[in-house]
Amino acid sequence: MARMRPQVLIIGCGFGGLEAARALRTADVDITVVDKTNHHLFQPLLYQVATAGLSAPSIAAPIRHLFRRQRNVTTLLGEVVAIAPTERTVTLKDGARLHWDHLIVAAGATHSYFGRDDWAAHAPGLKTLSDAFEIRRRVLMAFEAAEREEDPVRRAALLQFVVVGGGPTGVELAGTFAEIARHTLPGEFRRIDPRQARVLLVEGSPRVLQAMPEPLSERAREQLAALGVEVRLAARVTGIDAEGLDITTATGAERLHSRCIVWAAGVAASPLGRVLADATGCTLDRAGRVVVEADLSLPGHPAIQVIGDLASAHSHAPGRPPQPVPGVSPGAKQMGRCAAxxxxxxxxxxATTPFRYRDYGNLATIGRNSAVVDLDTPAGAWRFSGYPAWLFWLFAHVYFLIGFRNRFVVLIDWAWAYWTHDRHARVVAGSGLSAASPENGAQA
Amino acid sequence: MARMRPQVLIIGCGFGGLEAARALRTADVDITVVDKTNHHLFQPLLYQVATAGLSAPSIAAPIRHLFRRQRNVTTLLGEVVAIAPTERTVTLKDGARLHWDHLIVAAGATHSYFGRDDWAAHAPGLKTLSDAFEIRRRVLMAFEAAEREEDPVRRAALLQFVVVGGGPTGVELAGTFAEIARHTLPGEFRRIDPRQARVLLVEGSPRVLQAMPEPLSERAREQLAALGVEVRLAARVTGIDAEGLDITTATGAERLHSRCIVWAAGVAASPLGRVLADATGCTLDRAGRVVVEADLSLPGHPAIQVIGDLASAHSHAPGRPPQPVPGVSPGAKQMGRCAAxxxxxxxxxxATTPFRYRDYGNLATIGRNSAVVDLDTPAGAWRFSGYPAWLFWLFAHVYFLIGFRNRFVVLIDWAWAYWTHDRHARVVAGSGLSAASPENGAQA
Incomplete structure (x- = not known):
């Protein structure tokens, strides 16, 4: 009888799960990768799908296609809803059970509305392709509705776009919205001038891009202002409804009318963190992330490892106190390799090795031609902004895109968009005037 | 006071409506184009979106972008639900009214289930981008579900694909499904062999591609068989449900188990034909199309013209009896120019000019490397099939694609797909296991 090889189950195929499976390429194990969707998503460019610059297949690759030559990987589409650490099984939503000897949980993160889940309907977040399509629909449909609106007050509200959250995603979205209004759409409307659209970025802390050094945050704010984005710093959101949002700043309360609000403010760990805590008694941090050992295993359960945005992990560099690992894609990838x-x-x-995070720096783009870069090099920190930073950002992102074809098509799309200011993916399935529904699908 | 220019309203921006508006480029009129969606769709390649070969933006262009330089056109997103010929207005779904002096109705066609609308849920048709996404989801998810299915009978049913209707769309879909099963997916699954999938094409008449000369129909059938498609001719569909369909042929009744059935059999005119008939008393033909005068105007209403798939029109060549115009895109485009x-x-x-249809011939593709071509040339009919026909088909379609960028990207996509057998758009938003729903959109 053939010896049974150890069964490794990886939940989630984002940056962490993909990297873990790849790092086990030559291992004498059978790997099963389970994901809720059929694709790995290059999340750093998801905002480009939401703003109609890229089509979805440019940044999403079928998971089983990525593993087609790695014969020790089986890909399954399914959603894990329960984990049994003693039986060593997981249960999928449809009741199916999968056995494992080693479990790597890389289920990622979702939006958090800080307990105000009723805001979700009025201010979608950006984590999945479905989210990106919904934001694309809202932005484009706001301009369409404005072209048909006779009342100037309602028209102005339709042309007001609000992004909540001044992290990298919020800054990218706000900058791109401003570009669409100023450069892509003018000339295409007859009754409105898209350049009169207002784009607001609302951030709770006193500066945007908090993970960056302060001078780069200030440069980013200036570049946003140059693009026409109004930045409200140290602003607290107190309410969101179908017509707009309420914020409070040092100067008092303010009502911002808007029919297109995007939520880029809060991140919460996947609900699988709670599932894991209920099953194993492990500890969750305030954001719902699973507190792991230095080697990324679950305390008391060495056969279970948690990586990526779901893990509350620390970096263990010799001779230095442990440092929390930021929730960025290089962190997830490095954890994936360490877990493997x-x-x-x-x-x-x-003996296992403690995780050590190598921080190569931080990038964020603000719009056409602007970005900020903060690199840690052996020769010291290297910080720059503006056009050179944008070029650096562009090539870094295209380089890391999964799969040669995608890189090539994305470069063409960007070259085209750069020269023409056009955004080719401005297509909304169905009538678009209401959210996706079976009715839309049935229209001729 | 400025003289009021004549107001031309065009309903629908398919091939007919787009061509009519463009032909009025230099006319001293104000044109409003109303469409239910924000894009013009290159429908001959829609089957490529449904089969994951092309992304949606490759074959769909925002309508207002197409008219950005044509200053006498205003584009509005909206669905016309009523037409008042005496007041010269139309009413949109949201109650808004638009005035017109001249009306061109180019609302196209939708699927017809021959009175069996309950079949629609089990056998989607292919007319819109939403339809294409739904078919893409069903095809890809059938393979995903088969990989997870333990029961061999249910697994076989999941790997059985049925296309109803042997016209150009049905032939293209069936041929491409076979290609996906034989060439794209093998190697990516561990538990099933996608090559064991069965693809069936069910046609009611005794041959496929009825609009073609009989020898080309026979060549198409042979090419389908070579790709592995089982063709059932002279077969009548008697029932469709969630588990499969029932057909009757000369040899008796047959039950085809399938979880992925596509309807490419029946076409019905847009419901606006009925709206127009109720408002003006005009005549509809059996397919619900509006019977028009020789000059494409509505009998008794010279200010209303009906073109494209919604019109039951005839070609008037000198010295020959009037011939019905086929429901193909060159017909719609030529009617658009004639109406303008x-x-x-x-x-x-x-005096107006009677419409004359110039038939340049017929093309249909069957799959990688195969097509049939039937051209009318001044030197007589030119008929060929196989690889040269496929190349001809490819360049003809890319040439007619709207917009330079699209043509370029589509060519790259095809060159890539040709060499690698890959289909890059194999991406399904949401979990994909059930139809698009708000819940899918909310998944992380």
């Missing part, structure tokens, strides 16, 4: 290495060490009965 | 010319002649109080 530790799993193999455990199979060989060797 | 007659409208201008009427503005000048000149």
């Amino acid at each position: 290495a530790n799993l193999q060490q455990r199979l060989r009965n060797q | 010319a007659n409208l201008q002649q009427r503005l000048r109080n000149q």
